[in-house]
Amino acid sequence: MKKRKQFRGSQTPTPSPSPIPLDTNDLAPECIRVDKVYDWVFFANKYENKNFIPDEACRAAVSAALAAGQRVEVQTAPVNPADVSVSGSIIENGNPGKVLIVWTVPVDVTILINGVAECSFTVRTQFTDEIMLCVPVGITNDNLNIRATQVIATSGGVLMGPDPFGPMIPLKVVLCKDVQVEYPVKLEVLAKFCFPRPNNIPVPEERLQCDLSLLEFPRQCPGLFPVANCECQATALARNEDTIATFGSGGTADEVTGLSTLRAEICQECSLADSTWSYSFTDTEVGPTPAPTATGFQPDFSFTFDPSSIDRVTCGDDALTAVGEGIRYFDGAPEQLFYELQIFDAPTEGFRLILRNTANVVIFDSGVVDALVEFGECETFADLLGDLDD
Structure with a gap:
């Protein structure tokens, strides 16, 4: 793996951010x-x-x-x-x-x-x-x-x-x-x-009969309504956090020092539909004037990434992983990629972003980056039914 020399310079201090609060949607008896x-x-x-x-x-x-x-x-x-x-x-x-x-x-x-x-x-x-x-x-x-x-x-x-x-x-x-x-x-x-x-239930020719006369109230229709929610939720906030990222994979990979900025709200109110996030990477090894190298001028690896879909969220102990597709804007050109965003609050608070191309080859790995993280479990109907079975 090639390591590149970092250009050092003055940095403007930024206010200390506060974590993004969770919009909880836990189930409670009323x-x-x-x-x-x-x-x-x-x-x-x-x-x-x-x-x-x-x-x-x-x-x-x-x-x-x-x-x-x-x-x-x-x-x-x-x-x-x-x-x-x-x-x-x-x-x-x-x-x-x-x-x-x-x-x-x-x-x-x-x-x-x-x-x-x-x-x-x-x-x-x-x-x-x-x-x-x-x-x-x-x-x-x-x-x-x-x-x-x-x-x-x-x-x-x-x-x-x-x-x-x-x-x-x-x-x-x-x-x-x-x-x-x-x-x-x-x-x-x-x-x-x-x-x-x-409205996707076909009208049958034969009459369906249900004897519910022994019930105090009519029964609900299981499997039709309402729908399930997320099993966990998390927010993450990182502003210009130090990052040692890997661009590419194998022997041709570049290790680049830079700054990561992430704002993520995943499964707010325990609903996958209430999810949004964005990420940007700033290459700090590139100065105001690109430095010449043996093969030409030193490239600028800065980019932004915006997800176009959040297909699935899986939950673990004190962590969640969101996967889907999105667009990376690298040097002004859009590129469709697959992503895997990990957010965790133990043993330390932070995140990791992995991007893959359409051939499923890793082209970017942020590594573990510090962030302000709020993580919570969502109490679902499945959890309640599991408690009743115990």
Whole structure:
């Protein structure tokens, strides 16, 4: 391994940093009276239908304009989701059960002939959905909380229709829908933030029956909702910490002295989605004027690295390891790499970053670098179930 001579110079002192606090999301027992969410789906559908012009004079004017070859246009006004009427009916209770939802969407329409408004009116379009939800015995229609979150209405123009109804207006309506099943209960719960699942349960032809009459409250749907969380969490903060890094591997590797800066928050609130980090390395062996060597000028190994994904986090004793992909900006050029970030608080607080290329060859190893580290275990449902089995 080649060792390079370090250029020494004055350094500007920096304020002592403080550690990044952990946003804990540990599970703790609480007795509460709440509307328990038994299921929650979010999905969207597109509907198309044709509607007649309700005003007789407008129908006649549009028919005459079409016959004369004039330009006839249809404009639709934005629809407020709060104006959408919706009703839900449980067809079959079960785990899952079948629910029928009827949507009524009012769309304000204006017809223009050669760019001039001829008439305006409201078209009420109605659509239905059959979806599968967790609706065990004890859940009624009153426990369905259904709403439209966004409505997009468009028209492709006026179509000629059969007499005596006259021209028809084709409408396309896109509905974004939020459907929840709620039931008021008193619970001792272990809670954290949760998110909806996709509407991915097919509607079966045969009815599913679940006898839950002996239960005080309807059962939850295991395996569907909610999702698991991280088993540990950590933060790390390093600002211009001394680093002896290795660039490359094998006999051609370079050992470079520099400074590392890292800010990492992994599994904040015990959720993998609440994870972010960034890293930069500053080569301190390169002075203001590059020094000539036997093979040319001394290179500057400084770079920054930003992750594009955090695929997996594994936990150990007083440490965690995050792996994924990211982009290294070396001399201004981006390069896609795989990373392994280790954060630990014993026996000393610090981190280690390893970067590999697409051939799985190590091209950078920071070694162990000092950092301010906060590490904590996440109390999960699996931990609690394990304690019950002991």
